[in-house]
Amino acid sequence: MRPLKVVFVAVSLFIVTLAVNLEVPLYADYAKAAGFGSGLTALAFAAYIAGLVPVLILLGGISDRVGRKPVLFAGLLATLSATIFIILSPTIYTLFVTRLLQGIGVGFSVGTGTAFLAELIGEPDGPTRSARFAALSTSLGFGGGALFTTIVLLFHPTNVPVSYLVVTGLSVAALVMVLTLPNHRSNRTASLVRLPHYPPGTIFIGLTIAVGWAVCGLVASVVPTQLAHNGLAVWSGPALCLVNFTGAAFQPLVSRMDARKALQIGFILLPVGCGLLVLGVWSGIIGLVFLGAAVSGASCYGFTYLGGLAEVARLAGAQRARAVSGYFLFAYLGFVVPSIVIGFLADLIGGLTALLFFFALVTVSILALAYHLKQQGHNSKIELAFAPEQK
Numbered sequence: 001m002r003p004l005k006v007v008f009v010a011v012s013l014f015i016v017t018l019a020v021n022l023e024v025p026l027y028a029d030y031a032k033a034a035g036f037g038s039g040l041t042a043l044a045f046a047a048y049i050a051g052l053v054p055v056l057i058l059l060g061g062i063s064d065r066v067g068r069k070p071v072l073f074a075g076l077l078a079t080l081s082a083t084i085f086i087i088l089s090p091t092i093y094t095l096f097v098t099r100l101l102q103g104i105g106v107g108f109s110v111g112t113g114t115a116f117l118a119e120l121i122g123e124p125d126g127p128t129r130s131a132r133f134a135a136l137s138t139s140l141g142f143g144g145g146a147l148f149t150t151i152v153l154l155f156h157p158t159n160v161p162v163s164y165l166v167v168t169g170l171s172v173a174a175l176v177m178v179l180t181l182p183n184h185r186s187n188r189t190a191s192l193v194r195l196p197h198y199p200p201g202t203i204f205i206g207l208t209i210a211v212g213w214a215v216c217g218l219v220a221s222v223v224p225t226q227l228a229h230n231g232l233a234v235w236s237g238p239a240l241c242l243v244n245f246t247g248a249a250f251q252p253l254v255s256r257m258d259a260r261k262a263l264q265i266g267f268i269l270l271p272v273g274c275g276l277l278v279l280g281v282w283s284g285i286i287g288l289v290f291l292g293a294a295v296s297g298a299s300c301y302g303f304t305y306l307g308g309l310a311e312v313a314r315l316a317g318a319q320r321a322r323a324v325s326g327y328f329l330f331a332y333l334g335f336v337v338p339s340i341v342i343g344f345l346a347d348l349i350g351g352l353t354a355l356l357f358f359f360a361l362v363t364v365s366i367l368a369l370a371y372h373l374k375q376q377g378h379n380s381k382i383e384l385a386f387a388p389e390q391k
Contacts (some may be wrong), residue, residue, distance in 0.1 A: 003118050008177040010137045012072060013113040015174045017141025017165050019079045020048070020102045023095060023147040024220055025153055025237040025265040026161075028228035030092040033159075038351065044095045045221035051103025053332055056325065060111070060194030067183035068116040075109030076178060078102070080171040090159040093386060116181075135251060139301075143215045143244030146220075150237030161276030189230060196326030201315045204372055206327055207310045210334025211299035212308075213265065215274050216243050217335040219293055220357065222343050223281060226351040230284035242293040247301020254306045259314070260373065262307030267370045269299035271363045278355045293347055307319035 002155075023030075063071040083102035085094050117130035145167070152161040198206070210271040220243075224236035250280050276292030309327065316323030338358065346354040 002120050002170075006117060006133070007182055008174075008181060009072070009113050009116050009120065010133050012076060012174045012178055013137040014141045014144075015167070016075055016079045016105050016109045016113075017138045018145045018148070019083055019141075019171065019391055020106060020145060021142060021163050021220065021237075021240055022083065022149055022163060024097065024224060025149045025239055026159060027088070027095070027221070028225045028233045029159060030090065030095055031225065032228070034092045036092060038342075038346040038354075039340070039344035040092065041225050042221040042336075042339045044092055044099055045217075046340050047096045047099035048103040048106075049332050049336045051105075052107045053103075053329065055104055055107030057193065057195060058113070059107070059192055060325065061192045062079070062108075063112040063115060065162065065192065068112050068119070069178060069181050070182040071108050071112045072116060072181075073175060073178045075105045075112065075176050076108070076171055078105035078108065080168065080175065080286075083168050083171065087160055087164050087168065110134065112236060113137075135248065139244050139248030143241040143248075146237035147241040150234055150241075153234050153237075161380040167344075194322060194325055196325050197322035199315050199318070199323055201250070202312050202326065203321055204369070205311050206330030207365075208263065208266075208369050209300075209302060209308045209327060209331045211362060212270055212304040213331045213335040214338040214358075215270060215277070215296045215362060216354075217339040218342060218387045219243050219277065219296065221336075221339040222346060222351075223277065223289070223356075225343075226281045226346070226355070227286075227289070229351065230244055230281075230286065231232050232286055232289075235284050235286050235289070236251040239289050239293040242290055243297035244301060246294040246297035247305065249297045251300030251306060254302050257307075259307045259310035262303045263311070263373055264309060264370070266299040266302070266304030267366050269289060269295050269303065271359070271366050272363050273297075273299060274359050278352075278359050281355060282352050 027041050028155050029045075031037065034040075078101045082098040082105065085101070088094075114130050114134040117133050121129050145163075148166075149161050149163040152163045156162070198341045219236075220376065223239065224233055227233050227236050227239075273292050273294070273296030276288050276295060277294075280288030280290075282294055309324070312323050312327045338361075342354050342358050345357065348354075
């Protein structure tokens, strides 16, 4: 094991993911300044996936071909460019470009960084320990960016908070760190394209994580705009932070459970968390929003996430890597598509009505998925070695 190099890669993953949700507390302000509502805000938020998914599918094997170092460097460079764009032009229009570049940065960095960590740590513990390092780094990053900006805004409201400048500096420092790393390459003839694969039974699991991440996507995209109506927009950052941090906190516990049990608990928690979120937004009681975010995070990034991941790994056999890619494709689509629909629906029929519709849809979906799970009788142990990128 090479401790300093491992730290450099882990810090790089943290910085890439730290930048991803940096602007969340200001989504509503950027949209309002341009005269837009929840719909366009959700669309800008979804541009992240437009950058991420093509990279994962069409260039999923690139670090095997050219090496881990240049791909991780490219991911950091995309992240740095994204933050610079929003600093120079803090508008909803620039946010589209920023989110696209952030998606590209995560697409290049997280899978590559996890593989890089495994190689630097070495056998026999490389795969498991690298997944834990990556999960910790990315969980802190995804939740920390929005929290950082929120803290800054509480002391100095502005459209270009100092958190943007700090992350820019950290990104430059990470680029320098990556230049000192060795270049690991596993297979020069590896295919660049890694299409998702869906063995029998995994479509159901994909739908499960899609519903779970739909709730978390709503916290990052639609909820900030709705909180702004009650003068609470600044608290959207801590809400998103709770989603990520609570999910990460439960992962060690979930990793010792069988997959079906984890899914069952996730099914109970998700509608409860979603209901609390809607109630908190409606009442303007931020404590209920925080509680709903925490409960939802425990489900979508803890119990449902790892439980579903273990089931996919068990069902996939030799096609495990492609099946896991398929699982995350469902997750990312669930993360953004409902947010876009609910965002535009909120502009048409009102935010509360749209959120109530979403809550009803989540509840019905969970009941159907829980019934389907009850018909299956297989258990499987959860493997933390398969815990790549979150949102």
